[in-house]
Amino acid sequence: MTTGPAGEDPAVRSDENRPAKAARRVALGVGGAVVLLAALDAYVVVTVLIDIAEDVGIPVNRLERATPVVTGFLLGYVAAMPLLGRLSDRYGRRPLIHACLAAFALGSVLTALAAGEAMVVAGRTVQGVAGGALLPITMALIADLWGERERPMALGAVGAAQELGSALGPLYGGLLAALPRTSFLGVELGGWHAIFWINVPLAALAAVAVHRCVPPPSPPAVRAADGTGAVERADGTGTVGRVDGTGGALLALALALLVAGLYNPDPAKAVLPSWGLPLIAAGLLAGAAFVRWEIRSPVRLLDLSGTRKGPLLATLGASFLTGAALLVTMVFVQFTAQTLLEMEALEAAAQVLGWFLIALPVGAVAGGLLARRLGDRSVAVTGLLVAATGYALMSRWPLDLAGARPQMSADLVVAGLGLGLVIAPVSAAVLRVTPAAQHGVASAAVVVARMMGMLIGIAGVSAWGFYRFQSLTAHLDTPLPFGVDPAVYARRMADYLARVDAALHLEYTEMFLVTAVLCLIGAVVALFMPGRGA
Template identity: 65%
Template sequence: MTEHVARPAADRPRPPSRSGRRSRRTALGAGGTAVLLAALDAYVVVTVLVDIARDVDVPVNHLERATPIITGFLLGYIAAMPLLGGLSDRYGRRPLIHLCLAGFAAGSVVTALAGTVPWLVAGRGLQGVAGGALLPITMAMAGDLWDEHDRPTALGAIGAAQELGSVLGPLYGAALTALVPATLRLGGVQLGGWRSIFWLNLPLIVLAAVAVQRSVPPPARAPGRAARVDLVGGLLLALALGLLVAGLYNPDPSRSVLPAWGPATIAAGVVAALAFLWWERRSPTRLIDMAGVLRGPFFASLGVSFLTGAALLVTLVDVQLSAQTLLGLGTLDGALVLSRFLVALSVAALLGGVMARRYGERAVAVAGLALATVGYARIGQWPLGLAGAGHRMDVDLVVAGLGLGLVIAPVSSAVLRAVPAVQHGVASAAVVVARMMGMLLGVAGLSAWGFHRFQALTADLDTPLPFGVDPAVHARRLAEYGDRVRAALHTEYSEIFLITAALCAVGTVVALLLPRGSRRTDTG
């Protein structure tokens, strides 16, 4: 257990001067910018996944081979949060932020230069490790610079930067890919197309590093007892997630949902997760100190965040794929279809905060998830002839976006009221970690199911060949083949969205465990 000893009055922080307030706002802006940059890259590839797959010779009907490009980043992002965030307590915020920015730059270069899926996964994984640590470090910095009264506002600003990445990331990636021609080269290095996303990271990282150097306070020269880091807990959590994702990844989904090694690997992941829980109950240094925590609301908040994360990333990936494969749209036009959902999500995120203050977290979260359930159920029933569906697609995406958006603020508010003020930074990061875990396991699990269904639905299809066949007959067979492939894709997407509706329905039940009102009941 962590002991909190009241400091003598002489040791308590004095109200900052005007220049001090300006300096800490600058530090918050620099840290928030770094968090936003990492959050953008968490979502940036979902709208350009088809372009990336095409460049590294992954066919559209085997996109399962490209999913580690997404899951690799998320796994690194989650695994790094508790470990590197804790190391910043020992070595200082500024050195760790610089280390993370350097790692993020290195990962961007590897990704931009990659010509195969393994190199892409390596680059994205390095980006994820470096980017994931920026959030808890910046939140801890806010805890250093702001007192208990003003700290929630600073934490809210950092959380807003994280959420903004989910809204802007897909559009940013699609727009940059469309604006910078793929033929742009410098010597033998390709700079354009989707690779421009990662090359542009480099000057942005330099600007962020300069701002951090000038605004974030250096580490104390003579610190007291060094903070301890729960290395074992962090490694067990990373191992559990890695095993679960590896067990869900099936490079050949034509035979079964899971690969041959899947059941055993998933079982090992469950064992690692149980070992993590066992360790956290007995370790003297924990990732989250549960002393004074209202456990019911706390775990309900994490559960809701996990389920909404799964729904969010499935939407970002599959709506874009539906637009490109069923409607035949390009990358940017597909992102514009997705923008209906993203705009509704961001508007509802603001409304959710206002409504939660008036009606309480539970009511708003339950209403949001119920609305999202309806939206995804309707998306799951989209007709095959989607182009002729009129405004139904727009309305359904807006309904789903409004539903998920309403949940963001109540969950963040509920978790902060469920823990003592000294743990607000850790609790805020835990909500993001839970959402990222939902994204990681959700997209891995639903992709495994979806790709298997597609392969099963197209198992009896053979690509028509033009040899020894009249051109008109070949053209007719090719058109029939294309129609059956589109029908299989439509079935796959429909089932995935109906499963997503079920996840939101489960989230509605879990949200009933959130606090009813808007005042925290302290537990001492």
């Protein structure tokens, strides 16, 4: 064992030198607030996606062109999360958090100023890269400041901030988007733009709080000489951090290729574009290369060595499928309310999607309590089965949704409770099968898996859904008011809109049925999660 000058254990010396409890709690609060800010923006566009689409010139019958606004953020979020978390080992937590907050503010400004699709997607992607890095850096900060015995509670608080963002994000976005539209020097400040403008002062306040409350960087890094291309930091306490740049690049490449292959800007003739299958195949190859690299490399992006791989992968798989169901619900329930019930963004989020958002944290709390008595695996399987039931009921929503509001609310509560039940058992199961020293990276792995599920799930399910809508409406001709009696035109337009609504209704209900199948698959996967004695 390496010892200090007087034969002292560095780990003991490190514990003695940890900041006082009050200072650590303040740092935890600041870190949690930073994570919450990023988590809110992961879900904030759910409420206003149609409004953004309209403002940047995307018609309501071509909403497939708006999906990169969601997937761009998620891609940046997932790709950056493990890599930049490790990079903070080299440069220190505080400088990396500052850099991420600055990039987050920049991405917000780009999004708020966007006048076209490309700029919105670019801004959201920059936001995603910055936001995705904040969670693992904060978790690494917790590992720096808390001893092994106290660390799980602190990590749980940061995880709770991440989960809170999923519940509050759509409502938060709807509230800000409800601000009156105003402009200054030709720059739009109100409406959905306010969601992103407010991030600038919030990021600045967070940066000040981080500077005052987060400890300064450790001693400088030195480059590893093992030929892996990693960087290494020796901080005087025996802590060593390395950055797996190759693994990070392979993961980002795999995800980018899969998402690009699933995105079809013109789904009128096929589910996938002409380049879809080649890009998906290339993405799978890149994913295989990533797995091979992680097995063989001495430096791993998510180092969970020493754990039982079967139960671990099953748990992460359940988290992946839960994430897919979660985002499909948030996006397409909101679409349903705004297109078929003709609600405003905030009204739709509060009165329709809100039932799901309320049930989700209630289910999460219940899942944590039940898992103590029944075990993580049993509760996760039950939760996914309950969620599958909720989505199966949602797939049977009638065309006359205005007369079925109580049924919609009840079904959304069932789905939300089911998915909520899965959250705590999945996190607890991963922590139970990993050594205490790896709890930070294990917690990040659960979130990475869920966000990957959101990314791939929304890309794949929406590709099918938008293709179905285009195929259902391909034979419809938009009525024109020229050369016909106004009454005839009004009748034709009403018939046309009724047919479009019927196509949208079928699209949405089929997507909820697909989501029910995903939850059933998730329940089967969850059967292989670690049992009580694991």
